[in-house]
Amino acid sequence: MPRDVLLDPPVSTWDTAPDVAAATSGGPADVGLVVPLVVGGDGAATAALGAVGLDPAEVLATYEPERTVGAVTAVPLPGGGHPVRRVHLVGVGAGSAADWRRAGAEAGRATRRRPAVVHALGGAADAVALAAWTEGAVLGGWGAPAWTADGAVARTGPAEATTVVTDVRDAVEVVRRSVVVARAQLLARSLAMTPSNVKDPAWMADRARLLGDRHGLDVTVWDETALADEGFGGLLAVGGGSASPPRLVRVDHAPAGAVPTTPRVVLVGKGITFDTGGLQVKPVAGMVGMKTDMAGSATVLAVVAACAELEVPVRVTGLLALAENAVGGGSYRPGDVVTHYGGRTVEITNTDAEGRIVLADALAYADAELDPDVLIDVATLTGAARVALGREAAPVFGTDDDLAAELVAAGESSGETLWRMPLPDTYRAVLDSDVADLRHFAPGVGGGAVLAALFLREFVGPRRWAHLDVAGTGRSDVDAGTAAKGATGFGVRLLLRWLEETR
Incomplete structure (x- = not known):
């Protein structure tokens, strides 16, 4: 049965890894590497660029990437030596949660057409920043469905996304919850973007029934x-x-465990x-x-x-x-x-x-x-x-x-x-x-x-x-x-x- 892209908006399969080498081994041969640039700190960028054979100082001096929030600078890599084909340097400004979310969204938008993406946050992000970046990347990587003779067709981001992050306790759970929240927002968008010759009150009621069956409601x-x-x-x-x-x-x-006094x-x-x-x-x-x-x-x-x-x-x-x-x-x-x-x-x-x-x-x-x-x-x-x-x-x-x-x-x-x-x-x-x-x-x-x-x-x-x-x-x-x-x-x-x- 074809996937219902309205009730189940496709998003990347998200994972975490300890470093860029682990994130890119055994994966696709055309990987996009996203590297955040925070004002006042290049530690994560230095490690990520070095991991793909680049000289960090030379890259930063040559491309002079902007560090304003959401600015994206693309650095192509020659083929043959590494699965990473393009590096995206993304400005995160001063690094507030709002900055990380917006930067993540622009990273998601810039890498929509890549089969796989590695987000090399390293030690630059704490749990709040990791959650904000992940939400932003999922939301920015989404495009409204298009309707064809075969029905709704998704416009989605990469099939696989991996976050390289250190020093964040329960990073896997932080990423999971962030994806759940962002996917819920994409569900709301998909329903609202459905044409009204498809979507009437009975159609919405049927969607509620289907979601109820899926989520135990x-x-x-x-x-x-x-x-x-x-x-x-x-x-x-x-x-x-x-x-x-x-x-x-x-x-x-x-x-679970709800009683009549549960709010x-x-x-x-x-x-x-x-x-x-x-x-x-x-x-x-x-x-x-x-x-x-x-x-x-x-x-x-x-x-x-x-x-x-x-x-x-x-x-x-x-x-x-x-x-x-x-x-x-x-x-x-x-x-x-x-x-x-x-x-x-x-x-x-x-x-x-x-x-x-x-x-x-x-x-x-x-x-x-x-x-x-x-x-x-x-x-x-x-x-x-x-x-x-x-x-x-x-x-x-x-x-x-x-x-x-x-x-x-x-x-x-x-x-x-x-x-x-x-x-x-x-x-x-x-x-x-x-x-x-x-x-x-x-x-x-x-x-x-x-x-x-x-x-x-x-x-x-x-x-x-x-x-x-x-x-x-x-x-x-x-x-x-x-x-x-x-x-x-x-x-x-x-x-x-x-x-x-x-x-």
Whole structure:
């Protein structure tokens, strides 16, 4: 059976070795050697270059490689004498974790076409740097799948990767966990990059079932009949105009030895598999990238799927709120009143603000039925988030200062930047409605990301809750750093980092 490159994004087979000679013996005859250059230290570079028969001083003097973060200088080797065919000198700057991650990504990008690569970190990297470099190399070595007559075809990096590292305790485990985390992010990217004529709510639900079977997760799916029977009016409204009915998917991870008192975290992901804007249809330019409007649900699914491999110590439930916001005879309209799960009514004032409508159902269900200790949602929710913070940082809103601070810290550690944003109660009045409990959108008011978060807060009850608006960071316009052009999978690394530290 051909490999499913969407559910199992191919990455290199990673190993560790004590030195370059051991890493290259018995392997392919066309190896790329990556050598990091840290400002103020050339010990690792000297050892690696000497191991392939080069004079380190002569190479550095001749090629004058830059040491700025991510700068790559290629040094070709003559054939016949050594399996290494090209040396890539990669600048690591001052050597912070962020520097190592970005440098690793550029190394991965530069060596995509090599059958095998040796990363000669030597004694230059500690455990934190090793993890960051490995994550970066896996992410940088990935390219978005291409769709052919035979289906999705992977664009992947080297088949084999070996890290030469010394003085790092449990280096093999550090590398393994880093690859698991990066591969989870690639899963989120692959799902988000799938064309919407392939990917509809039922398709996403099937992917969740397949991943559940693979990772030992419990999976429950509500189809349109079950959604109607149980009162999920938001999902039904948004999905009403599409020939592909909505779905709600629940995915559960329970750690070994879990008991009822084991903490439970619920992650909710926006899953709009394509967004036309509904009856208030988007302009062409705004619709082109809307296959990625389910990136929040892809992130949540990827995180829960990785929990078993990482032995995350808490119960984690993922809820995927899946619908296609299309134009049709059943489309919901401005002025409609929607009854959400639990009975709260909402006046519709903009059919292109559909993400918060499907999230409201899932959040209300989590509050009423799952009794979470922490509730977090992830969504490509508002253009205002991108206007405010661009592509490099995502706003985080929350009802608990400690939770928000923990998530910001996890983002700093993982290289995914969050910026705390306010939830001013003085803004809440603009969501009042004359015909329903509240309205979901306030035209012409401004502060769109804040108002969306205030709306979602209405459905979370007394829970410790945080909302990540990844409308800006969930997509990249360029192939650079750890990002590839298209969906980024933003949030996977920071949520896994936070979950691993949650007790």
